[in-house]
Amino acid sequence: TKRYSITLLPGDGIGPEIIFVTKNVLKLAGSLEGIEFSFQEMPMGGAALDLTGVPLPEETLSAAKKADAILLGAIGGYKWDKNEKHLKPETGLLQLREGLKVFANLRPATVLPQLVDSSTLKKDVAEGVDLMVVRELTGGIYFGKPRGFGINEKGEDIGFNTEVYATHEIDRIARVAFEIARKRRGQLCSVDKANVLEASMLWRKRVAAIASEYPDVELSHMYVDNAAMQLVRYPKQFDTIVTNNIFGDILSDEASMITGSIGMLPSASLGESGPGLFEPIHGSAPDIAGQDKANPLATILSAAMLLKYGLGEENAAKRIENAVLDTLNKGFRTGDIHSAGNKLVGCKEMGEEVLKSV
Amino acid sequence: TKRYSITLLPGDGIGPEIIFVTKNVLKLAGSLEGIEFSFQEMPMGGAALDLTGVPLPEETLSAAKKADAILLGAIGGYKWDKNEKHLKPETGLLQLREGLKVFANLRPATVLPQLVDSSTLKKDVAEGVDLMVVRELTGGIYFGKPRGFGINEKGEDIGFNTEVYATHEIDRIARVAFEIARKRRGQLCSVDKANVLEASMLWRKRVAAIASEYPDVELSHMYVDNAAMQLVRYPKQFDTIVTNNIFGDILSDEASMITGSIGMLPSASLGESGPGLFEPIHGSAPDIAGQDKANPLATILSAAMLLKYGLGEENAAKRIENAVLDTLNKGFRTGDIHSAGNKLVGCKEMGEEVLKSV
Ligand SMILES: CC(C)[C@H](C(=O)O)[C@@H](O)C(=O)O
Numbered sequence: 104t105k106r107y108s109i110t111l112l113p114g115d116g117i118g119p120e121i122i123f124v125t126k127n128v129l130k131l132a133g134s135l136e137g138i139e140f141s142f143q144e145m146p147m148g149g150a151a152l153d154l155t156g157v158p159l160p161e162e163t164l165s166a167a168k169k170a171d172a173i174l175l176g177a178i179g180g181y182k183w184d185k186n187e188k189h190l191k192p193e194t195g196l197l198q199l200r201e202g203l204k205v206f207a208n209l210r211p212a213t214v215l216p217q218l219v220d221s222s223t224l225k226k227d228v229a230e231g232v233d234l235m236v237v238r239e240l241t242g243g244i245y246f247g248k249p250r251g252f253g254i255n256e257k258g259e260d261i262g263f264n265t266e267v268y269a270t271h272e273i274d275r276i277a278r279v280a281f282e283i284a285r286k287r288r289g290q291l292c293s294v295d296k297a298n299v300l301e302a303s304m305l306w307r308k309r310v311a312a313i314a315s316e317y318p319d320v321e322l323s324h325m326y327v328d329n330a331a332m333q334l335v336r337y338p339k340q341f342d343t344i345v346t347n348n349i350f351g352d353i354l355s356d357e358a359s360m361i362t363g364s365i366g367m368l369p370s371a372s373l374g375e376s377g378p379g380l381f382e383p384i385h386g387s388a389p390d391i392a393g394q395d396k397a398n399p400l401a402t403i404l405s406a407a408m409l410l411k412y413g414l415g416e417e418n419a420a421k422r423i424e425n426a427v428l429d430t431l432n433k434g435f436r437t438g439d440i441h442s443a444g445n446k447l448v449g450c451k452e453m454g455e456e457v458l459k460s461v
Numbered sequence: 462t463k464r465y466s467i468t469l470l471p472g473d474g475i476g477p478e479i480i481f482v483t484k485n486v487l488k489l490a491g492s493l494e495g496i497e498f499s500f501q502e503m504p505m506g507g508a509a510l511d512l513t514g515v516p517l518p519e520e521t522l523s524a525a526k527k528a529d530a531i532l533l534g535a536i537g538g539y540k541w542d543k544n545e546k547h548l549k550p551e552t553g554l555l556q557l558r559e560g561l562k563v564f565a566n567l568r569p570a571t572v573l574p575q576l577v578d579s580s581t582l583k584k585d586v587a588e589g590v591d592l593m594v595v596r597e598l599t600g601g602i603y604f605g606k607p608r609g610f611g612i613n614e615k616g617e618d619i620g621f622n623t624e625v626y627a628t629h630e631i632d633r634i635a636r637v638a639f640e641i642a643r644k645r646r647g648q649l650c651s652v653d654k655a656n657v658l659e660a661s662m663l664w665r666k667r668v669a670a671i672a673s674e675y676p677d678v679e680l681s682h683m684y685v686d687n688a689a690m691q692l693v694r695y696p697k698q699f700d701t702i703v704t705n706n707i708f709g710d711i712l713s714d715e716a717s718m719i720t721g722s723i724g725m726l727p728s729a730s731l732g733e734s735g736p737g738l739f740e741p742i743h744g745s746a747p748d749i750a751g752q753d754k755a756n757p758l759a760t761i762l763s764a765a766m767l768l769k770y771g772l773g774e775e776n777a778a779k780r781i782e783n784a785v786l787d788t789l790n791k792g793f794r795t796g797d798i799h800s801a802g803n804k805l806v807g808c809k810e811m812g813e814e815v816l817k818s819v
Pocket residue numbers: 193196197352656657686
């Protein structure tokens with residue numbers, strides 16, 4: 104038997120429910136492939152703030168660093184919304200990404216045939232969408248310095264941030280994106296604002312340079328405003344998108360909504376080496392927390408990404424992916440993706456149904 | 462008779478065609494309301510580059526500053542795409558905005574009942590969408606300093622830009638947005654990334670402070686990633702949106718595509734005093750330039766905004782707006798908005814049809 108240690112970060116809101124369900128799915132899929140997991144649950148986000156006074160306790164980060172992979176539920180909630188910056192759950196998440204050096208954030212947006220009607224886009228526009236946003240996650244305006252508050256020459260308050268990219272940061276995310284595009288349909292679209300921003304001009308130049316290492320991948324460039332339009336106009340034109348931290352934040356959320364089933368979408372955050380971080384792209388949904396209404400499938404599919412991208416366990420990953428599809432084919436739906444003719448289930452029951460198909 | 466001087470900047474691609482048609486509509490609508498225009502055509506963008514070597518010649522800027530209002534066609538094209546930054550058509554546009562100090566960019570996105578089928582969104586999601594994006598246009602990361610290229614501690618190339626806002630910049634755009642929301646449905650949504658960026662934290666604080674001057678307007682705040690999703694999920698929730706330069710660039714383009722008829726959408730850019738700049742939100746469409754295929758309606762509606770917001774001539778503005786609706790009701794459509802059962806016309810014929818209804 105192979106053994107892996109997984110750090111679980113349930114976090115806030117619906118986080119604990121979806122992690123509980125997913126842990127069981129992961130266990131079973133592993134055991135059927137001769138894999139044994141040891142799980143360690145650690146506090147993070149608002150839960151950690153309440154418990155320890157900080158959103159990412161040192162013990163949590165060091166446990167995460169030692170693990171083979173990390174599975175996160177969701178963080179945040181109204182309760183901590185007015186906190187100062189260093190005491191926000193979100194700050195804990197940024198510290199975790201930085202601490203783990205997971206610079207590559209993979210966000211697939213796929214429209215499953217079973218769920219095409221959940222999209223607000225017309226059926227012929229939505230069906231068949233299958234794209235991957237590769238977002239740079241530990242650089243750019245999220246982390247750039249100088250940043251802060253100050254006073255300008257006129258004695259006025261100012262707030263400022265720095266969008267900055269260095270060659271190696273662009274090169275490494277570009278390589279990840281080219282590798283992914285190569286395994287998909289061989290098309291990479293790099294999104295920037297190179298008609299205005301110097302940081303984007305360097306981005307475009309470096310991505311174009313790295314392209315010579317991947318002659319089998321077709322590279323195109325698009326301005327971010329146009330990309331935001333094209334995702335609505337004709338999302339099927341995209342295979343793999345690579346972009347910076349802030350544009351990736353915006354475009355990946357837009358892309359996920361285009362699928363209409365954001366409760367279904369997983370993500371992976373990977374570094375050069377060290378454990379990867381896996382989490383659903385949806386938030387902590389405090390309004391339905393503790394009511395057994397959450398859709399656990401995005402987290403379950405994040406566990407599949409954990410197996411595939413984090414541990415290289417493709418067979419166990421496939422088991423989970425197929426189990427999710429089976430469960431949908433049988434007609435089981437949580438409230439967020441429910442439509443007439445299907446079976447409405449809660450978070451736990453959805454998890455049990457997936458277990459039956461693993 | 463009242464007299465106004467208008468600087469026309471036809472620009473590149475389809476720019477000259479749509480400006481030609483619009484000039485005639487503006488003339489007629491004016492004359493029917495006792496208004497006489499004098500027009501001065503000046504080079505700008507790629508056309509100016511070819512003629513004078515710079516994208517915004519001094520003569521163009523000083524003529525524009527002296528005018529009562531400026532009507533711009535479109536700028537840019539493949540020909541100048543590889544130019545260095547200071548020789549790009551886009552740089553001319555940014556210099557024009559800065560030179561005119563037009564800090565408030567108004568971008569309505571409306572789904573006309575006649576064109577609801579052009580949207581890629583389902584009919585029930587698209588119909589009735591009527592929102593206005595108020596974008597800050599002369600600050601933020603577009604103009605912030607320091608910016609440029611450099612070398613970091615490790616000897617690597619870097620590219621960097623500064624997102625910076627000062628109190629007065631936020632206050633004045635917030636006031637414009639509150640005034641507009643007040644004349645619309647009384648709801649203002651301020652979009653930022655205050656969970657991560659200090660520039661956004663100051664933005665949110667100042668917008669909230671200015672809100673006390675407008676107790677009749679309901680203010681809400683939304684993160685930009687969520688806004689990008691909500692525009693796809695349920696665009697009707699929005700009345701007026703106010704946001705910074707770069708987020709406004711992205712979200713206004715996304716919103717325009719949601720209407721499905723980007724060839725219909727005008728914009729206005731206004732300053733504290735001095736002439737406003739009016740232009741369609743679409744680009745220069747070099748692929749169809751000179752073929753009499755362009756849709757002139759976005760520019761014609763920009764002329765209506767020029768009359769309304771630029772000159773305070775509401776009656777003449779209404780004439781143009783109504784003429785456009787009449788023309789659509791009669792079934793005339795350019796290729797971009799054409800569907801079975803309607804009459805396909807070119808740019809000129811569309812202009813002539815609008816003239817008949819002014
Ligand atoms: C919570 C927030 C800091 C975060 C981000 O902006 O990266 C989130 O929106 C995301 O995309 O994971």
